């Protein structure tokens with residue numbers, strides 16, 4: 001099996017597993033205990049926090065452990081909204097192609113009387129700092145723009161957007177789940193106030209993440225209970241996962257340049273090989289994209305059938321985000337970049353990591369070519385296109 005769905009989740013690295021194992025049978029104390037045995041766990045917890053902070057360019061006190069990207073997004077947005085509302089500010093700016101953890105939280109806030117401006121993301125899948133500047137008002141409580149998109153992989157000009165927000169005094173949150181561990185992210189240098197990350201997107205374990213909230217930024221707990229995480233997140237700390245996350249992050253940051261070069265070269269070859277298929281289009285900017293992300297639309301193809309036949313050929317891929325598969329709605333991300341419905345349905349996302357090989361990339365190219373040709377051969381829609389009965393959308 002060729003695993004090409006690393007944006008959905010990744011294999012847990014050996015380093016992460018090795019860091020976790022002692023927590024199950026040796027350092028298993030509850031960090032809140034007062035005896036020496038618990039203090040060992042407490043020290044491991046705080047050591048992990050400091051190491052993660054170092055990787056992110058922030059202070060350890062700004063790091064709160066959560067259950068992952070979705071929880072961090074929810075908590076950051078709801079906290080900033082509550083802090084804003086207390087000052088009479090009930091306007092939030094975001095983009096049309098955010099992850100549902102952001103979009104659905106914003107929907108909830110709209111029902112509570114907030115006004116949400118969703119910025120357009122252009123055909124290349126990138127938001128400009130100028131768009132953000134133009135949308136900021138006196139009553140803007142928060143700007144939330146993702147660092148890199150999970151479907152089309154486009155990387156946003158986060159540092160410049162952060163600078164605009166800083167200048168106007170508006171808190172800035174970024175969902176950096178797809179970026180952290182893959183491309184350089186630095187909370188201070190990138191002018192970020194709130195940042196979400198999730199360990200399982202960079203070879204850490206699932207169910208653990210971080211919410212960074214810079215000094216002075218409010219954080220309200222979503223979960224009532226104990227005083228863990230300085231009262232910002234109740235519940236016994238998931239120490240094994242936290243140590244696994246710290247190890248995975250350090251490894252990813254250490255090897256970032258080498259990995260990005262290797263994965264980026266495979267991405268280039270994959271794009272080149274797939275672009276030779278007639279009537280297809282690459283989704284997202286050609287250059288400003290994550291090292292491992294390839295996303296194409298093929299005219300006259302149903303994404304679901306494409307995925308099932310690729311699976312038969314031993315290629316694990318996706319048509320968009322894991323959250324949209326299972327529903328028949330086309331991806332909101334592809335609609336946001338202006339792909340018409342019939343084209344958005346025929347999308348394929350392949351996301352590589354450093355464990356993939358150039359030989360696998362060649363096998364993926366062959367498999368996609370065969371499957372696309374096979375599906376088009378059976379499709380009445382394709383016949384009408386070829387016979388000129390209906391015009392091609394993708395030239």
Ligand SMILES: *Cc1c(COP(=O)(O)O)cnc(C)c1O
Nearest residue numbers: 068069070099101150177178198
């Ligand atoms: C995966 C993902 C999330 C959700 O993270 P979980 O840890 O799975 O909750 C949020 N945002 C983006 C961009 C993601 O890719």
